[in-house]
Amino acid sequence: LTVTVSVSTGWQDGVGMVRLGGELDLAAGELVSRELKRAITAPGTRAVRVDLSGLRFIDSSGMSVLIKGRRTADETGVAYQVTGATGMVRHVLSLTGLLEHLCAGPPADSPR
Amino acid sequence: MTRWWASRGRDGERLRRLGAVSDAALSGLQVEDMFAELLERTRELLGVDTATILLVDEAGRDLVATAAKGLEEEVRTGVRVPIGDGFAGRIAAQAHPVTIDHVDHDTVVNQILIDKHLRAMAGVPMMGPSGVIGVLHVGSLNPREFSQDDIELLRLVADRASLAAQARLSQLDRSAALALQRSLLPARPPAVDGLDVAARYIPGAQVGVGGDWYDLFRLPSGHVGVVIGDIAGRGLRAAVVMGRIRSALRAYALETNDPADVLTRLDRKMQLFELDTMATAIYAVIDPSHATVTMSAAGHLPPVLIQGTGRARILEICVDLPLGAFPDTSRRATTTDLPPGSTLLLYTDGLIERRDRPLPDGMRLLLEHAVAGRAEGLCSHLATHLLPQEGPSDDVAFLAIRRTDQH
Numbered sequence: 206l207t208v209t210v211s212v213s214t215g216w217q218d219g220v221g222m223v224r225l226g227g228e229l230d231l232a233a234g235e236l237v238s239r240e241l242k243r244a245i246t247a248p249g250t251r252a253v254r255v256d257l258s259g260l261r262f263i264d265s266s267g268m269s270v271l272i273k274g275r276r277t278a279d280e281t282g283v284a285y286q287v288t289g290a291t292g293m294v295r296h297v298l299s300l301t302g303l304l305e306h307l308c309a310g311p312p313a314d315s316p317r
Numbered sequence: 318m319t320r321w322w323a324s325r326g327r328d329g330e331r332l333r334r335l336g337a338v339s340d341a342a343l344s345g346l347q348v349e350d351m352f353a354e355l356l357e358r359t360r361e362l363l364g365v366d367t368a369t370i371l372l373v374d375e376a377g378r379d380l381v382a383t384a385a386k387g388l389e390e391e392v393r394t395g396v397r398v399p400i401g402d403g404f405a406g407r408i409a410a411q412a413h414p415v416t417i418d419h420v421d422h423d424t425v426v427n428q429i430l431i432d433k434h435l436r437a438m439a440g441v442p443m444m445g446p447s448g449v450i451g452v453l454h455v456g457s458l459n460p461r462e463f464s465q466d467d468i469e470l471l472r473l474v475a476d477r478a479s480l481a482a483q484a485r486l487s488q489l490d491r492s493a494a495l496a497l498q499r500s501l502l503p504a505r506p507p508a509v510d511g512l513d514v515a516a517r518y519i520p521g522a523q524v525g526v527g528g529d530w531y532d533l534f535r536l537p538s539g540h541v542g543v544v545i546g547d548i549a550g551r552g553l554r555a556a557v558v559m560g561r562i563r564s565a566l567r568a569y570a571l572e573t574n575d576p577a578d579v580l581t582r583l584d585r586k587m588q589l590f591e592l593d594t595m596a597t598a599i600y601a602v603i604d605p606s607h608a609t610v611t612m613s614a615a616g617h618l619p620p621v622l623i624q625g626t627g628r629a630r631i632l633e634i635c636v637d638l639p640l641g642a643f644p645d646t647s648r649r650a651t652t653t654d655l656p657p658g659s660t661l662l663l664y665t666d667g668l669i670e671r672r673d674r675p676l677p678d679g680m681r682l683l684l685e686h687a688v689a690g691r692a693e694g695l696c697s698h699l700a701t702h703l704l705p706q707e708g709p710s711d712d713v714a715f716l717a718i719r720r721t722d723q724h
Contacts, residue, residue, distance in 0.1 A: 231527075264667075269549035300618055300636065
Protein backbone atom coordinates (compact mmCIF):
# COMPACT_ATOMS: atom_id res chain seq x y z
CA LEU A 206 0.00 0.00 0.00
CA THR A 207 1.42 3.35 -1.01
CA VAL A 208 0.73 6.33 1.17
CA THR A 209 -0.15 9.28 -1.04
CA VAL A 210 -1.35 11.81 1.48
CA SER A 211 0.35 14.95 2.75
CA VAL A 212 -0.28 16.39 6.19
CA SER A 213 0.95 19.64 7.68
CA THR A 214 -0.08 21.18 10.95
CA GLY A 215 0.28 24.74 12.21
CA TRP A 216 -1.06 26.66 15.17
CA GLN A 217 -2.27 30.19 15.62
CA ASP A 218 -3.85 31.53 18.81
CA GLY A 219 -4.73 28.06 20.08
CA VAL A 220 -6.28 27.00 16.78
CA GLY A 221 -4.62 24.07 15.10
CA MET A 222 -4.85 23.95 11.32
CA VAL A 223 -4.31 20.50 9.81
CA ARG A 224 -3.92 20.66 6.03
CA LEU A 225 -4.50 17.47 4.11
CA GLY A 226 -3.44 16.91 0.52
CA GLY A 227 -3.48 14.03 -1.93
CA GLU A 228 -5.48 10.88 -1.21
CA LEU A 229 -7.10 10.03 2.11
CA ASP A 230 -7.56 6.27 1.92
CA LEU A 231 -6.83 3.11 3.87
CA ALA A 232 -3.09 3.51 3.43
CA ALA A 233 -3.14 7.08 4.73
CA GLY A 234 -5.58 6.46 7.55
CA GLU A 235 -3.22 5.68 10.39
CA LEU A 236 -0.87 8.57 9.66
CA VAL A 237 -3.65 11.15 9.41
CA SER A 238 -5.45 9.73 12.46
CA ARG A 239 -2.32 10.14 14.54
CA GLU A 240 -1.75 13.67 13.31
CA LEU A 241 -5.34 14.74 14.02
CA LYS A 242 -5.12 13.28 17.51
CA ARG A 243 -1.82 15.04 18.12
CA ALA A 244 -3.28 18.37 17.01
CA ILE A 245 -6.47 17.97 19.05
CA THR A 246 -4.74 16.91 22.25
CA ALA A 247 -1.84 19.37 22.04
CA PRO A 248 -1.75 21.56 25.16
CA GLY A 249 -3.52 24.88 24.70
CA THR A 250 -5.51 23.82 21.63
CA ARG A 251 -9.00 25.39 21.62
CA ALA A 252 -10.03 24.39 18.15
CA VAL A 253 -8.84 22.33 15.23
CA ARG A 254 -9.62 23.04 11.62
CA VAL A 255 -9.06 20.35 9.05
CA ASP A 256 -8.47 21.89 5.65
CA LEU A 257 -9.32 19.50 2.83
CA SER A 258 -8.71 21.92 -0.04
CA GLY A 259 -5.64 19.96 -1.20
CA LEU A 260 -7.39 16.60 -0.99
CA ARG A 261 -8.23 14.90 -4.29
CA PHE A 262 -9.62 11.56 -3.14
CA ILE A 263 -11.39 10.12 -0.12
CA ASP A 264 -12.85 6.65 0.50
CA SER A 265 -14.86 5.15 3.32
CA SER A 266 -11.82 4.58 5.52
CA GLY A 267 -10.82 8.18 4.93
CA MET A 268 -14.25 9.31 6.06
CA SER A 269 -13.89 7.26 9.22
CA VAL A 270 -10.62 9.10 9.97
CA LEU A 271 -12.38 12.48 9.78
CA ILE A 272 -15.20 11.20 11.99
CA LYS A 273 -12.79 9.77 14.54
CA GLY A 274 -11.14 13.19 14.67
CA ARG A 275 -14.48 14.77 15.38
CA ARG A 276 -15.17 12.27 18.14
CA THR A 277 -11.75 12.81 19.75
CA ALA A 278 -12.36 16.56 19.60
CA ASP A 279 -15.80 16.23 21.23
CA GLU A 280 -14.33 14.09 24.00
CA THR A 281 -11.48 16.53 24.52
CA GLY A 282 -13.74 19.58 24.47
CA VAL A 283 -12.02 21.04 21.43
CA ALA A 284 -13.99 22.62 18.59
CA TYR A 285 -13.54 20.75 15.32
CA GLN A 286 -14.34 21.89 11.85
CA VAL A 287 -13.67 20.43 8.45
CA THR A 288 -13.30 23.01 5.70
CA GLY A 289 -12.38 23.37 2.07
CA ALA A 290 -13.84 20.13 0.67
CA THR A 291 -14.15 20.45 -3.10
CA GLY A 292 -14.76 18.24 -6.09
CA MET A 293 -14.87 14.51 -5.51
CA VAL A 294 -14.24 14.87 -1.77
CA ARG A 295 -17.14 17.29 -1.33
CA HIS A 296 -19.38 15.08 -3.43
CA VAL A 297 -18.66 11.96 -1.37
CA LEU A 298 -19.06 13.77 1.94
CA SER A 299 -22.36 15.22 0.82
CA LEU A 300 -23.72 11.94 -0.60
CA THR A 301 -22.93 10.16 2.65
CA GLY A 302 -24.49 12.81 4.87
CA LEU A 303 -21.18 13.82 6.43
CA LEU A 304 -20.67 17.25 4.89
CA GLU A 305 -23.25 18.96 7.02
CA HIS A 306 -22.07 17.16 10.12
CA LEU A 307 -18.32 17.64 9.82
CA CYS A 308 -18.36 21.10 8.35
CA ALA A 309 -20.66 22.50 11.02
CA GLY A 310 -18.85 24.88 13.37
CA PRO A 311 -18.28 24.16 17.05
CA PRO A 312 -19.76 20.87 18.28
CA ALA A 313 -23.54 21.15 18.43
CA ASP A 314 -25.61 19.67 21.25
CA SER A 315 -27.04 16.95 19.08
CA PRO A 316 -25.08 15.10 16.44
CA ARG A 317 -27.38 16.20 13.67
CA MET B 318 20.18 -7.25 2.26
CA THR B 319 22.55 -4.40 1.53
CA ARG B 320 23.57 -4.23 5.12
CA TRP B 321 24.03 -7.94 5.25
CA TRP B 322 26.67 -7.94 2.53
CA ALA B 323 28.16 -4.59 3.46
CA SER B 324 28.99 -5.89 6.91
CA ARG B 325 30.88 -8.90 5.59
CA GLY B 326 34.27 -8.24 7.05
CA ARG B 327 36.28 -10.43 9.32
CA ASP B 328 33.01 -11.97 10.46
CA GLY B 329 32.25 -12.79 6.84
CA GLU B 330 32.51 -16.48 7.35
CA ARG B 331 30.10 -16.75 10.24
CA LEU B 332 27.68 -14.35 8.56
CA ARG B 333 27.84 -16.42 5.40
CA ARG B 334 27.01 -19.57 7.31
CA LEU B 335 24.11 -17.85 9.02
CA GLY B 336 22.94 -16.40 5.72
CA ALA B 337 22.95 -19.79 4.06
CA VAL B 338 20.81 -21.26 6.79
CA SER B 339 18.28 -18.48 6.85
CA ASP B 340 17.96 -18.23 3.07
CA ALA B 341 17.21 -21.92 2.77
CA ALA B 342 14.88 -21.72 5.72
CA LEU B 343 13.01 -18.69 4.45
CA SER B 344 12.21 -20.42 1.21
CA GLY B 345 11.12 -23.79 2.54
CA LEU B 346 10.71 -24.23 6.25
CA GLN B 347 7.78 -23.32 8.42
CA VAL B 348 8.51 -20.22 10.45
CA GLU B 349 8.74 -22.22 13.70
CA ASP B 350 11.40 -24.47 12.17
CA MET B 351 13.19 -21.47 10.78
CA PHE B 352 13.30 -19.80 14.18
CA ALA B 353 14.70 -23.02 15.64
CA GLU B 354 17.39 -23.19 12.94
CA LEU B 355 18.32 -19.55 13.34
CA LEU B 356 18.58 -19.83 17.11
CA GLU B 357 20.66 -23.01 16.96
CA ARG B 358 23.07 -21.44 14.49
CA THR B 359 23.23 -18.23 16.53
CA ARG B 360 24.09 -20.25 19.62
CA GLU B 361 26.94 -21.97 17.77
CA LEU B 362 28.29 -18.84 16.13
CA LEU B 363 28.31 -16.73 19.28
CA GLY B 364 29.27 -19.57 21.60
CA VAL B 365 26.34 -18.86 23.92
CA ASP B 366 24.15 -21.24 25.90
CA THR B 367 20.70 -19.87 25.28
CA ALA B 368 18.96 -18.09 22.44
CA THR B 369 15.35 -16.93 22.56
CA ILE B 370 12.82 -15.14 20.38
CA LEU B 371 9.90 -13.35 22.03
CA LEU B 372 7.18 -11.74 19.91
CA VAL B 373 4.91 -8.84 20.85
CA ASP B 374 1.36 -10.10 21.45
CA GLU B 375 -1.76 -8.89 19.59
CA ALA B 376 -2.62 -6.31 22.22
CA GLY B 377 0.90 -4.89 21.97
CA ARG B 378 1.40 -5.11 25.74
CA ASP B 379 3.45 -8.26 26.37
CA LEU B 380 6.32 -10.17 24.83
CA VAL B 381 5.56 -13.86 24.47
CA ALA B 382 8.35 -16.47 24.31
CA THR B 383 7.92 -18.04 20.86
CA ALA B 384 11.11 -20.01 20.15
CA ALA B 385 14.08 -20.93 22.34
CA LYS B 386 17.25 -23.00 22.35
CA GLY B 387 18.70 -23.87 25.74
CA LEU B 388 15.71 -22.23 27.38
CA GLU B 389 12.94 -24.43 25.99
CA GLU B 390 10.97 -24.09 29.24
CA GLU B 391 10.38 -20.42 28.40
CA VAL B 392 8.28 -21.46 25.43
CA ARG B 393 6.77 -24.50 27.12
CA THR B 394 5.54 -22.45 30.07
CA GLY B 395 4.43 -19.56 27.86
CA VAL B 396 6.57 -16.87 29.45
CA ARG B 397 5.07 -13.37 29.08
CA VAL B 398 7.09 -10.25 29.81
CA PRO B 399 5.32 -6.87 29.93
CA ILE B 400 6.93 -4.39 27.52
CA GLY B 401 9.03 -2.03 29.62
CA ASP B 402 9.76 -4.59 32.35
CA GLY B 403 12.90 -6.64 32.87
CA PHE B 404 15.53 -7.39 30.30
CA ALA B 405 13.49 -8.26 27.19
CA GLY B 406 10.81 -5.71 28.09
CA ARG B 407 13.41 -2.96 28.23
CA ILE B 408 14.81 -3.86 24.81
CA ALA B 409 11.31 -3.71 23.32
CA ALA B 410 10.43 -0.43 25.04
CA GLN B 411 13.67 1.29 24.01
CA ALA B 412 13.92 -0.39 20.60
CA HIS B 413 17.62 -0.60 21.31
CA PRO B 414 20.13 -3.39 22.10
CA VAL B 415 20.78 -4.08 25.80
CA THR B 416 23.54 -6.13 27.42
CA ILE B 417 23.73 -7.14 31.09
CA ASP B 418 26.71 -8.62 32.93
CA HIS B 419 24.80 -10.01 35.87
CA VAL B 420 21.42 -11.71 35.97
CA ASP B 421 19.36 -11.10 39.08
CA HIS B 422 16.11 -9.53 40.21
CA ASP B 423 17.49 -6.08 39.45
CA THR B 424 18.03 -6.83 35.78
CA VAL B 425 15.41 -9.44 34.83
CA VAL B 426 11.82 -10.29 35.81
CA ASN B 427 11.77 -13.80 34.41
CA GLN B 428 12.63 -16.29 37.18
CA ILE B 429 13.65 -18.94 34.63
CA LEU B 430 16.68 -16.83 33.63
CA ILE B 431 17.82 -16.65 37.25
CA ASP B 432 17.15 -20.35 37.93
CA LYS B 433 19.19 -21.20 34.87
CA HIS B 434 22.20 -19.39 36.44
CA LEU B 435 22.84 -17.25 33.38
CA ARG B 436 25.69 -14.81 33.97
CA ALA B 437 25.53 -12.45 31.01
CA MET B 438 22.92 -11.61 28.38
CA ALA B 439 22.59 -9.58 25.19
CA GLY B 440 19.45 -8.80 23.24
CA VAL B 441 18.27 -6.77 20.25
CA PRO B 442 14.83 -5.61 19.10
CA MET B 443 13.14 -7.23 16.10
CA MET B 444 11.84 -4.40 13.95
CA GLY B 445 8.74 -4.41 11.76
CA PRO B 446 7.46 -1.65 9.45
CA SER B 447 5.76 0.22 12.28
CA GLY B 448 7.99 -0.53 15.25
CA VAL B 449 9.19 -3.34 17.48
CA ILE B 450 7.58 -6.73 16.81
CA GLY B 451 9.75 -8.80 19.14
CA VAL B 452 13.05 -9.37 20.89
CA LEU B 453 15.92 -11.75 20.21
CA HIS B 454 18.22 -12.43 23.14
CA VAL B 455 21.11 -14.75 24.01
CA GLY B 456 22.54 -15.78 27.36
CA SER B 457 25.83 -17.18 28.63
CA LEU B 458 26.41 -19.44 31.65
CA ASN B 459 29.95 -18.04 31.90
CA PRO B 460 30.88 -14.43 32.56
CA ARG B 461 31.19 -12.67 29.23
CA GLU B 462 31.34 -9.26 27.67
CA PHE B 463 29.37 -9.01 24.44
CA SER B 464 31.17 -7.07 21.72
CA GLN B 465 29.77 -4.68 19.12
CA ASP B 466 30.31 -7.43 16.53
CA ASP B 467 28.19 -9.81 18.60
CA ILE B 468 25.42 -7.21 18.69
CA GLU B 469 25.70 -6.66 14.93
CA LEU B 470 25.34 -10.37 14.33
CA LEU B 471 22.31 -10.50 16.62
CA ARG B 472 20.80 -7.62 14.67
CA LEU B 473 21.21 -9.52 11.41
CA VAL B 474 19.56 -12.59 12.86
CA ALA B 475 16.77 -10.40 14.24
CA ASP B 476 16.21 -8.86 10.79
CA ARG B 477 15.84 -12.30 9.26
CA ALA B 478 13.53 -13.50 12.01
CA SER B 479 11.40 -10.33 11.66
CA LEU B 480 10.93 -10.86 7.94
CA ALA B 481 9.83 -14.44 8.50
CA ALA B 482 7.49 -13.51 11.35
CA GLN B 483 5.83 -10.79 9.26
CA ALA B 484 5.53 -12.95 6.19
CA ARG B 485 3.81 -15.60 8.25
CA LEU B 486 1.47 -13.12 9.91
CA SER B 487 0.34 -11.51 6.70
CA GLN B 488 -0.06 -14.89 5.02
CA LEU B 489 -2.13 -16.27 7.90
CA ASP B 490 -4.09 -13.06 8.07
CA ARG B 491 -4.86 -13.08 4.36
CA SER B 492 -5.94 -16.68 4.07
CA ALA B 493 -7.98 -16.60 7.29
CA ALA B 494 -9.69 -13.37 6.24
CA LEU B 495 -10.52 -14.77 2.83
CA ALA B 496 -11.88 -18.02 4.30
CA LEU B 497 -14.01 -16.07 6.75
CA GLN B 498 -15.30 -13.71 4.09
CA ARG B 499 -16.17 -16.63 1.81
CA SER B 500 -18.06 -18.41 4.57
CA LEU B 501 -20.06 -15.29 5.45
CA LEU B 502 -20.85 -14.16 1.93
CA PRO B 503 -22.46 -16.99 0.01
CA ALA B 504 -21.86 -16.63 -3.72
CA ARG B 505 -25.52 -17.41 -4.29
CA PRO B 506 -27.89 -15.59 -1.95
CA PRO B 507 -30.93 -17.58 -0.75
CA ALA B 508 -33.80 -17.88 -3.23
CA VAL B 509 -36.90 -15.84 -2.46
CA ASP B 510 -40.03 -16.43 -4.56
CA GLY B 511 -40.74 -13.40 -6.71
CA LEU B 512 -37.22 -11.99 -6.46
CA ASP B 513 -34.21 -12.63 -8.66
CA VAL B 514 -31.05 -11.97 -6.69
CA ALA B 515 -27.33 -11.93 -7.54
CA ALA B 516 -24.27 -10.56 -5.76
CA ARG B 517 -20.52 -10.14 -6.06
CA TYR B 518 -17.68 -9.77 -3.63
CA ILE B 519 -14.25 -8.99 -5.08
CA PRO B 520 -11.22 -8.63 -2.78
CA GLY B 521 -9.02 -5.61 -3.49
CA ALA B 522 -5.85 -6.15 -5.50
CA GLN B 523 -3.84 -4.06 -3.07
CA VAL B 524 -5.68 -4.40 0.22
CA GLY B 525 -6.92 -8.00 -0.09
CA VAL B 526 -10.01 -8.78 1.91
CA GLY B 527 -11.65 -5.77 3.51
CA GLY B 528 -14.82 -5.29 5.48
CA ASP B 529 -17.39 -5.04 2.67
CA TRP B 530 -20.41 -7.28 2.98
CA TYR B 531 -23.89 -7.95 1.67
CA ASP B 532 -26.71 -9.99 3.09
CA LEU B 533 -30.23 -11.02 2.15
CA PHE B 534 -32.71 -12.93 4.29
CA ARG B 535 -36.41 -13.67 4.47
CA LEU B 536 -38.04 -12.64 7.75
CA PRO B 537 -40.85 -14.61 9.45
CA SER B 538 -43.23 -11.70 8.74
CA GLY B 539 -42.74 -12.25 5.01
CA HIS B 540 -40.57 -9.14 4.66
CA VAL B 541 -37.18 -9.51 3.00
CA GLY B 542 -34.14 -7.88 4.58
CA VAL B 543 -31.34 -6.66 2.31
CA VAL B 544 -28.00 -5.29 3.49
CA ILE B 545 -24.94 -3.72 1.95
CA GLY B 546 -22.16 -2.47 4.18
CA ASP B 547 -18.53 -1.48 4.47
CA ILE B 548 -16.51 -1.76 7.69
CA ALA B 549 -13.55 0.62 7.68
CA GLY B 550 -10.29 -1.33 7.72
CA ARG B 551 -8.97 -4.47 6.12
CA GLY B 552 -7.65 -7.93 6.65
CA LEU B 553 -8.61 -10.42 9.27
CA ARG B 554 -9.70 -7.85 11.82
CA ALA B 555 -12.14 -6.15 9.46
CA ALA B 556 -13.50 -9.55 8.36
CA VAL B 557 -14.01 -10.69 11.95
CA VAL B 558 -15.76 -7.46 12.93
CA MET B 559 -17.87 -7.70 9.79
CA GLY B 560 -18.98 -11.19 10.87
CA ARG B 561 -20.14 -9.90 14.25
CA ILE B 562 -21.92 -6.87 12.81
CA ARG B 563 -23.63 -8.97 10.17
CA SER B 564 -24.96 -11.34 12.87
CA ALA B 565 -26.09 -8.50 15.10
CA LEU B 566 -27.96 -6.86 12.24
CA ARG B 567 -29.77 -10.12 11.49
CA ALA B 568 -30.76 -10.45 15.15
CA TYR B 569 -32.19 -6.91 15.27
CA ALA B 570 -33.92 -7.48 11.93
CA LEU B 571 -35.95 -10.22 13.62
CA GLU B 572 -37.27 -7.73 16.16
CA THR B 573 -38.56 -4.95 13.95
CA ASN B 574 -39.37 -4.30 10.30
CA ASP B 575 -38.35 -0.65 10.56
CA PRO B 576 -34.85 -0.40 9.02
CA ALA B 577 -34.08 2.89 10.82
CA ASP B 578 -34.85 1.14 14.11
CA VAL B 579 -32.62 -1.83 13.19
CA LEU B 580 -29.68 0.45 12.35
CA THR B 581 -30.26 2.51 15.52
CA ARG B 582 -29.98 -0.66 17.61
CA LEU B 583 -26.95 -1.84 15.65
CA ASP B 584 -25.30 1.56 16.10
CA ARG B 585 -25.92 1.42 19.86
CA LYS B 586 -24.34 -2.03 20.01
CA MET B 587 -21.31 -0.84 18.07
CA GLN B 588 -20.85 2.25 20.28
CA LEU B 589 -20.66 -0.07 23.26
CA PHE B 590 -18.96 -3.23 22.02
CA GLU B 591 -17.08 -2.30 18.85
CA LEU B 592 -15.17 0.76 19.94
CA ASP B 593 -13.24 2.43 17.16
CA THR B 594 -15.19 0.60 14.48
CA MET B 595 -16.92 2.61 11.84
CA ALA B 596 -19.16 1.26 9.13
CA THR B 597 -21.34 2.58 6.37
CA ALA B 598 -24.40 0.54 5.45
CA ILE B 599 -27.84 0.48 3.92
CA TYR B 600 -30.48 -1.75 5.41
CA ALA B 601 -33.48 -2.20 3.13
CA VAL B 602 -36.72 -4.00 3.96
CA ILE B 603 -38.88 -5.19 1.07
CA ASP B 604 -42.51 -5.58 2.12
CA PRO B 605 -44.19 -9.01 1.78
CA SER B 606 -45.94 -8.03 -1.46
CA HIS B 607 -42.59 -6.79 -2.86
CA ALA B 608 -44.33 -3.59 -3.95
CA THR B 609 -42.21 -1.24 -1.86
CA VAL B 610 -38.81 -1.10 -0.26
CA THR B 611 -38.02 0.91 2.88
CA MET B 612 -34.38 1.88 3.39
CA SER B 613 -32.24 3.42 6.07
CA ALA B 614 -28.77 4.60 5.06
CA ALA B 615 -25.83 5.11 7.39
CA GLY B 616 -23.24 7.20 5.54
CA HIS B 617 -23.52 4.90 2.54
CA LEU B 618 -23.67 5.76 -1.17
CA PRO B 619 -27.24 5.82 -2.52
CA PRO B 620 -28.78 2.79 -4.28
CA VAL B 621 -29.74 2.65 -7.93
CA LEU B 622 -33.18 1.67 -9.22
CA ILE B 623 -33.35 0.21 -12.72
CA GLN B 624 -36.79 0.09 -14.25
CA GLY B 625 -37.92 -2.81 -16.42
CA THR B 626 -37.56 -0.50 -19.42
CA GLY B 627 -33.87 -0.06 -18.65
CA ARG B 628 -34.06 3.46 -17.27
CA ALA B 629 -31.82 3.76 -14.25
CA ARG B 630 -31.67 6.46 -11.60
CA ILE B 631 -29.96 7.12 -8.30
CA LEU B 632 -32.52 6.91 -5.52
CA GLU B 633 -32.69 10.01 -3.40
CA ILE B 634 -32.94 8.70 0.10
CA CYS B 635 -32.24 10.28 3.48
CA VAL B 636 -28.67 9.52 4.54
CA ASP B 637 -27.74 9.55 8.21
CA LEU B 638 -24.32 9.26 9.83
CA PRO B 639 -22.24 6.08 9.60
CA LEU B 640 -22.60 3.38 12.24
CA GLY B 641 -20.24 3.73 15.18
CA ALA B 642 -19.58 7.40 14.40
CA PHE B 643 -21.47 9.21 17.16
CA PRO B 644 -23.74 8.10 19.97
CA ASP B 645 -27.50 8.65 19.67
CA THR B 646 -27.57 9.48 15.98
CA SER B 647 -31.15 9.84 14.84
CA ARG B 648 -32.00 7.71 11.82
CA ARG B 649 -34.62 7.99 9.15
CA ALA B 650 -36.13 5.65 6.59
CA THR B 651 -37.26 6.32 3.04
CA THR B 652 -39.86 4.20 1.23
CA THR B 653 -39.73 3.75 -2.54
CA ASP B 654 -41.90 1.79 -4.96
CA LEU B 655 -40.40 -1.32 -6.44
CA PRO B 656 -42.39 -1.79 -9.68
CA PRO B 657 -42.60 -5.28 -11.22
CA GLY B 658 -39.54 -5.94 -13.39
CA SER B 659 -37.44 -3.27 -11.70
CA THR B 660 -34.08 -3.92 -10.04
CA LEU B 661 -32.63 -2.45 -6.85
CA LEU B 662 -28.83 -2.22 -6.93
CA LEU B 663 -26.79 -1.73 -3.76
CA TYR B 664 -23.00 -1.32 -3.89
CA THR B 665 -19.93 -0.24 -1.95
CA ASP B 666 -17.72 2.72 -2.81
CA GLY B 667 -15.08 0.63 -4.60
CA LEU B 668 -17.48 0.14 -7.52
CA ILE B 669 -17.57 3.80 -8.54
CA GLU B 670 -14.76 5.64 -6.75
CA ARG B 671 -11.46 6.00 -8.62
CA ARG B 672 -8.47 8.11 -7.84
CA ASP B 673 -8.17 9.31 -11.43
CA ARG B 674 -11.81 10.10 -12.10
CA PRO B 675 -14.35 12.56 -10.68
CA LEU B 676 -17.16 10.90 -8.72
CA PRO B 677 -19.97 12.16 -11.00
CA ASP B 678 -18.23 10.33 -13.88
CA GLY B 679 -18.24 7.15 -11.83
CA MET B 680 -21.92 7.54 -11.08
CA ARG B 681 -22.71 8.29 -14.71
CA LEU B 682 -20.81 5.18 -15.75
CA LEU B 683 -22.72 3.14 -13.19
CA LEU B 684 -26.06 4.39 -14.53
CA GLU B 685 -24.96 3.72 -18.13
CA HIS B 686 -24.11 0.13 -17.30
CA ALA B 687 -27.04 -0.51 -15.00
CA VAL B 688 -28.87 -2.66 -17.53
CA ALA B 689 -32.30 -4.21 -17.08
CA GLY B 690 -32.73 -7.97 -17.15
CA ARG B 691 -31.55 -10.82 -14.99
CA ALA B 692 -29.73 -9.92 -11.78
CA GLU B 693 -26.85 -12.25 -12.56
CA GLY B 694 -26.41 -10.65 -15.98
CA LEU B 695 -26.36 -7.20 -14.42
CA CYS B 696 -23.68 -8.22 -11.90
CA SER B 697 -21.48 -9.70 -14.64
CA HIS B 698 -21.96 -6.63 -16.77
CA LEU B 699 -21.01 -4.29 -13.93
CA ALA B 700 -17.98 -6.38 -12.95
CA THR B 701 -16.78 -6.35 -16.56
CA HIS B 702 -17.33 -2.69 -17.32
CA LEU B 703 -16.82 -0.85 -14.06
CA LEU B 704 -13.92 -2.60 -12.36
CA PRO B 705 -10.38 -1.86 -13.57
CA GLN B 706 -8.68 -4.53 -15.70
CA GLU B 707 -6.03 -5.17 -13.05
CA GLY B 708 -8.75 -5.63 -10.41
CA PRO B 709 -10.04 -3.06 -7.93
CA SER B 710 -7.53 -1.62 -5.45
CA ASP B 711 -10.16 -1.57 -2.68
CA ASP B 712 -12.54 -4.48 -2.09
CA VAL B 713 -15.94 -4.23 -3.76
CA ALA B 714 -19.36 -5.70 -3.02
CA PHE B 715 -22.63 -5.28 -4.86
CA LEU B 716 -26.03 -6.85 -4.75
CA ALA B 717 -28.86 -6.74 -7.29
CA ILE B 718 -32.49 -7.63 -6.52
CA ARG B 719 -34.97 -7.77 -9.39
CA ARG B 720 -38.70 -8.07 -8.79
CA THR B 721 -39.97 -10.87 -11.01
CA ASP B 722 -43.55 -11.21 -9.73
CA GLN B 723 -46.15 -9.22 -11.65
CA HIS B 724 -48.61 -8.11 -8.98
